[in-house]
Amino acid sequence: MPRAATQAAATQGTATQTASTQAAPSQGAGPDAANRLRAVIEAIRVAAYPMDEMPALDRALVLAADGRRDVRRLLVSPFVREGVFAPAIAALEVLVAAYPSQVEDRRLLASLLGRTEQWDRAIAEADAAAAIEPGTAALHGARIQLRLQAGRVADAAAVARATAGLAEQAPGDAHFWLLAFMRNGDAGEAARMASLLDADNLPNERVAGMAVRALLEDHRAQAAIRLGDAALAAGHDSAPLRTSLGMAHLRRGTEDDRKVHAPAHFEAGLAMSPADVRLLSLYGETLLRAGRYKEAVAPLKQAIDLAPELEQTRALYARALRYSLQYADAADQFLKLLDQSPDKLLWQRSAIAALSQAGRTQEAEALFGRYVAQRGAALPDTFAQALAQLDERLDTAPIPRARFDWAWSLRGDKDADRAKWERAARWGHLVDHLLFDWLECREDNVEEAMRMLGDLDPGERFFAPLLAAGRGVVVATAHVGPMYAGLMALELVGIPSRWLATAPRIAQSSYAEALISTADQTEAQVAKACMRAIGAGYVLCLAVDGAANPAAPRTMFEGQEVTYSSFASHLAHRLGVPSVFYAPRWEDGHVTYTLAMLPAATPGEDANAYAQRWQQAYFERLREHLAGPPENLRMSGGIWRHVKPADRSAQ
Template identity: 75%
Template sequence: MVDTVIESSRPAAGAEAREATARLREVIARILASDDPERDMAELEPALRQTRDGWRDVRRLLVAPYMRETRFAPAVAALRVLIAVYPERADDRRLLASVLGRMGQWDRAIAEADAAAGIEPGNVALHAARIQLRVQADRVAEAADVARTTLALARSEPGEAHSWMMAFVRNGDAAEAAGIAAALDPDKLPNERVATMAVRALMEDGRNVAAIGLGDAALRAGQDCAALRSSLGLAHLRRGTEADRKEHAVGHFEAGLKAAPADVRLLTLYGETLLRAGRYKESVAPLARAIELAPELEQTRGLYARALRYTMQYDDAADQLLKLVEKSPEKLLWQRSAIGALSQAGRKAEAEALFEQYVARRGALLPGTFQEALARMEERLDTAPIPQARLDWAWSMRGDKTIDRAAWERRARWGHMIDHLLFDWLECREDDVEEAMHLLGELDTGERFFAPLLAAGRGVVVATAHVGPMYAGLMALELVGIPSRWLATAPSIAQSSYSAALISTADQTEAQVAKACMRAINGGYVLCLAIDGAANPAAPRTTFEGQDVTYSSFASHLAHRLGVPSVFYAPRWENGQVAYTLEMLPAANPGEDAEAYAQRWQKAYFERLREHLASAPENLRLSGGIWRHVTSADRSAQE
């Protein structure tokens, strides 16, 4: 490093040098004592130029005290003088860039960091500062560009690799970040920051197994910290085995909270993971603490409300959701959740009033006619919020291997969006519901199918899934007059012609729902259950076509216990109208125990579901139920 001063002002050695140093320190003392240090800073440069190494005194005696007192403006002024006298000292520019960044003066901060790196282009830490400042300034594309052009530096100095990985991750360049992480030696990780960011980078690139392996290696090396535990717990959740969800992730979040008990992110993750593991009582405290520390976090408050509900604190759950409705009245999810909570708490009048507002708000967003709504939907197909992993999984199960992928995806998006449109029209435009009836195909087939099954005076268990135009089923059965009951998340207070046919899971306990189902069967109703969906956050899962899917054996056990027939049902599109797949599921053999029957029944159910998923892409739906937990294949072994 070169310390440059103007040669003509270079002081003599010995006594004169000591006098120059003494004068500089007197100037520094006067500036520190001044009511207006920036005004008196004019004395600093002449005094500094008379010394050889006066920068040390300025940094130690003037800049450092201002930094400790967070008096950034005079610190900046002093650093400006240092840079004027010693323009080739990169470290002063680096510190100035840092101070300007803390002041939010991003353009100036970035310019100084770039200048420092220009003086010492091989200094990895200076390039890391260039990247960090751009990330902090939310100029992530620029940060990624700098990271890309200086990538060799990150690989040469792993201790600074955190900044490069962060820039790539924040810019959505997960593969580039993961490339840096994968090149690290897991047994020689340089520090906790790099280890944490490497785990995150691998996870963001879908390499969860590799992320877990690297994180475990960091822990073995003693590099334990709250941030690493947070990332490692998330990697386990994304890998998603039962042990990951119920043991490993919980353990990492617990360990992280021991180091950082007030970390709101960790508290939320810990509480949510306990909730989804069915440990409802344990989930309440961390979620309550999280919203105490950060009351503005809506998702955390929503999780807290769910925890309260599942610990039967219904009034408190309703109050938490009403706070969310008040804060974000435009978010329909909070309104619907609050309606169910109010109803479950016995606050029917409040629930009904909010339901009217909820329906009115959604109805106001719909066009005047159903045909207009269809046309508008067609224009917005590309906006359908379908995760890519779901599309990839469905594509792997398609029956037509010659179909064009782009055309297939467009038709799949159409099927997704029209089912949600049918739901909105059915619930919000009841007076105009007949406008949508033209989509219903021939209904006599269904009537003929169920007639002999119902003739015995007892009901029928109908097993369906979140596929096809689900909501058309309500309209169809209502039209043909088949006595039916549907398990649904709609609240019991819904004021519509079909609401009497619903058994609500939104505002009843699981025991109440089960009793209502048995009453329906014994009363001679067709009981329709989407067995791949459950309101319970800890609903059991099983493996289907390589993915974890929610699956309830309730339907098969109900059919076995009550000795009634069971049917596989799936609505589908055929020539622009809704048709219905109806196929018998196995009956129990004489003396067959419930578990053996449930296994045989499950196999038959999934065989029929698999056939449906291989049909036209319009019939997929791609939301809820079997689609909820779909993840992309782990990429760790591919690299």
């Protein structure tokens, strides 16, 4: 039979069984019927267009010849192997009409209808098969699978919910139930089912991998790790299992989790699935955040070679190149990101820093002008108008729920109304970013924003005796409150200051000279600039909870891992200068400040011992600030970056 003709037949519609109602006696019986059936099968198989011969295969003939086995073996199976589905579907429809209680015929028919995307008919046949044997979990699994393939996620989850008991009793196909729940956003239901599995008797690798993923998505990292380890011990290894298990270790987040366990699982997954783009991206990012910059380059490059449209992966690749000191290549990658999304501010800012670091100053300056102009065009004419618009934008503040929950647990006012508290926190987040935009994009009208500043005299009096000694001062702050107001305040009172900031050196505003950029300088260059500033008698302001380095050290604070650099305390110890805790805050609609001395080193005190004492005092002050009004939280960057939901494994 010509293959071209056979493939053409696959595109024809399924034939209507016009002869299916003919009476069996008119067709004869016994050997004659069997011979006629085989002749019909042969004619269909050799036909240039098999569908033209299908009407000869009818229900009465099949019944008379008792021909179910022959039709399956000689007609359906060959067409399925050849990928010619239309005649296979037509033949199965005849068998279903002849033998309506045969579950396997309906199940195969549903599968083929699904493969040809005839979803309504496929689902109807799967439902009919399950109705014949309602206690067979695999048949309900097929019902769920087809609905998922058809994009009917809510319907699939409803079937899964109604038949969950079957999957729990016979978990071999439980991955369909788990997947339906997760795709429908029912992480709790998926995790509940996963938690009922016998960790020492998991049925197969598909269920094991999906169950670990379900626990992870319900924020049960510890439980996911336990189940994943049990699956590996039972030999149920797979790339999806390794993916979820590695992510569970990242979610749990100890140093060994991040630097040892997670990379090992991703590496093992890639050994089984070397072209898995998600695994390559996760592996490269994990190496990058573990400080293994050069090792991170290869998997991230492979990932974007396979999927060049993945912006976040390309950004990680660019960062890996940067921290491997391949500045020109890093700049090229950020420019490719700009080609993909030319109006995305994050890529513009990253490209400016990369171009500057690569020595491509003119390109960086041109892009910076475009970056400022684009942001400025989105601002209203006056700062008062911009403030008035904040209330309309509160719900758009991109703050993860976990940050709200953590900050709520730290509040001092235990009688606060949660909804009002959250609105105030959102306002504090938006207003600080507005201050930054106004400072950088509305330099001619920056005095409008400066009217938000409160009485600056207390701050000037606080620093006067510290600076009178002719030495610099280390000021330690955090990503809290209206932090961008600090530049304006020190500029107004004339205190000589330098600020560590992610703004690139190419910034052209009046405050740019006060910045020590971490965006386009190495850590060694930044450290030298800081020591020069202290030596020159400047107030040096550092957010010790922030770092551009993706492998920045972390420490535990109030139940969360936060970025923390001991650089400020070591600098104060080494240079013998005073250090100050500083946090901006709102009071009666104006910006004021908390200023408090941090410990001074005692004669002969060891640097590490001093750093520990200094850290404790810093966090005590920060904790006091976080307990205050919610508009002073800010909720982005620094201590907020790695906040994660509480682990629900105990539930």
